[in-house]
Amino acid sequence: MKRVLKWIGIVIGGLLGVIILAYGVMWAVSASRLNRTYEVTANFNLNIPTDPERIAAGEKLFTIYCESCHDANLAGELFSEDPAFGEIYSANLTGGENGISRRYSDEEIARAIWYGVKQDGSPTVGMPYEFNHGIHVGDMENLIAYLRSAPPVDTNYPPPSYGPMLRVFHTANLFPLVTAENVAMSQPPPAIVSPDDTLAYGAYLSVFCTACHGPDFTGIAIAETPSLWTAVTTWTEAEFERAITTGVLPDGRQMDPEMMPWPSFNLYTEAERHAIWAYLQSLEPVVQE
Ligand code: HEC
Ligand code: HEC
Numbered sequence: 384m385k386r387v388l389k390w391i392g393i394v395i396g397g398l399l400g401v402i403i404l405a406y407g408v409m410w411a412v413s414a415s416r417l418n419r420t421y422e423v424t425a426n427f428n429l430n431i432p433t434d435p436e437r438i439a440a441g442e443k444l445f446t447i448y449c450e451s452c453h454d455a456n457l458a459g460e461l462f463s464e465d466p467a468f469g470e471i472y473s474a475n476l477t478g479g480e481n482g483i484s485r486r487y488s489d490e491e492i493a494r495a496i497w498y499g500v501k502q503d504g505s506p507t508v509g510m511p512y513e514f515n516h517g518i519h520v521g522d523m524e525n526l527i528a529y530l531r532s533a534p535p536v537d538t539n540y541p542p543p544s545y546g547p548m549l550r551v552f553h554t555a556n557l558f559p560l561v562t563a564e565n566v567a568m569s570q571p572p573p574a575i576v577s578p579d580d581t582l583a584y585g586a587y588l589s590v591f592c593t594a595c596h597g598p599d600f601t602g603i604a605i606a607e608t609p610s611l612w613t614a615v616t617t618w619t620e621a622e623f624e625r626a627i628t629t630g631v632l633p634d635g636r637q638m639d640p641e642m643m644p645w646p647s648f649n650l651y652t653e654a655e656r657h658a659i660w661a662y663l664q665s666l667e668p669v670v671q672e
Contacts, residue, residue: 406547413550416564420504423494424569427520431489432528441529444522447647448514448591449476458482458536462509467548471509472540479535492527497572499562508543512562513598514591521575557605578654585662588655595643599669612670615663623660624653 432438445457452473454460459473478484483492487502494500496515499507518526545553552558559565576587589600592611597603600611614623622633630638630645640646648656 409554410547410550413545413554416553416561417506417508417545419506419563421498421500421506421563421568422504423498423500425498425571427490427493427572429489429493429520429524429527431524431531437525438528438532440522441525441527441532443650444518444526445529447644447650449526450647451644452510456536457530457533458538459540463549465546465548467546469544469546469549470541471543471545473509475536475538475540476530477533477536478531480537481539482535482537484530484533485535489527492530493523493572496523496526498566498568500568506561506563508545508549508560510562511594512559512565513594516562516566517573517587517590519573519575519587523572578658581658581661582665584655585658585660585665588651589659589662592659600663600666601669610669611663612668615666616668620657620660624656627656627659 445453446455452460452462453476454473457476458479459475461470462473463469463471475482476484483495487495491502495502495507495510496518498516499510499512501507549560553560573587576583578584592600595603595606595608596611597608600615602608602610614626618626618633626632626638627645627648630640630643632638638645651659
């Protein structure tokens with residue numbers, strides 16, 4: 384009996400040792416990646432508009448793509464307080480105290496959004512990149528115009544701290560947490576896409592859907608999002624339109640707006656939603672096992 388206990392003790396002790404060592408290595412890898420600095424070498428020119436129409440276009444972009452994390456007043460919010468992930472605030476984007484619009488030039492704001500590189504060269508952590516990186520130059524100008532026009536809010540958030548789970552995810556590349564690691568610093572930002580070019584515009588808009596539904600729209604297991612191919616290959620366009628504007632599926636089930644952000648898709652024009660549908664229809668369906 385004693386011998387058995389001793390062996391169990393040795394096995395458990397050994398396992399613990401391996402786990403602690405593995406965690407130490409992982410922590411070091413993650414820390415060295417998070418402490419890197421980056422320099423954006425791509426050139427771009429921005430002309431930030433001041434006319435109300437383009438500021439309104441920027442507001443629409445913000446509401447669809449940024450509001451869920453940066454809050455309706457653009458002041459940012461506690462993004463994670465789970466000790467496993469760490470304490471992370473999304474940034475205050477206004478011109479108030481500690482706000483990005485007060486401290487950053489237009490180019491610096493654009494670098495943070497397109498390349499995930501902050502003013503001091505450090506990488507953003509937790510900002511999505513699939514859509515952000517694909518924003519075309521005209522839309523980036525609209526977005527920055529809107530950020531600069533918003534009422535200033537003062538904030539005083541502590542610097543981010545990163546927990547063990549975040550480091551595991553990061554080291555194992557389970558989640559694209561760090562934009563700068565996934566985007567080439569020399570890659571110029573996308574040129575303007577005309578809404579008149581339905582398929583190209585649909586491709587542009589549906590990049591946002593890939594953030595949750597995966598690069599080939601087959602869903603992401605870890606995020607528990609469904610494949611879009613059933614909808615694309617078996618639904619009518621009217622059913623698709625109803626699902627993404629009211630959240631109601633053909634079988635009558637209501638989608639949770641906290642999971643699938645359908646309310647904001649009402650901000651798209653009908654032509655824009657049609658462009659997304661037309662683009663998805665133009666693709667070769669991806670059949671899953
Ligand atoms: C999934 C949540 C999420 C979404 C969506 C999101 N952000 Fe962020 N954003 C964050 C977090 C978290 C940070 C803080 C990152 C850090 O400090 O490393 C941040 C930081 C920023 C920063 C500041 C970076 C810096 O230099 O400190 C800017 C600018 C920004 N976001 C703009 C945007 C814009 C514009 C959009 C929409 C196109 C957007 N974000 C969408 C979570 C998000
Ligand atoms: C923030 C994550 C997120 C984004 C972005 C997103 N979706 Fe979804 N989507 C979901 C989730 C989660 C579900 C499952 C919801 C449910 O079943 O209750 C879903 C379900 C759907 C469904 C129903 C599929 C089915 O067969 O039941 C369609 C259609 C859909 N999304 C289309 C889109 C389109 C088009 C876009 C881009 C314009 C998009 N989604 C962007 C998360 C997202």
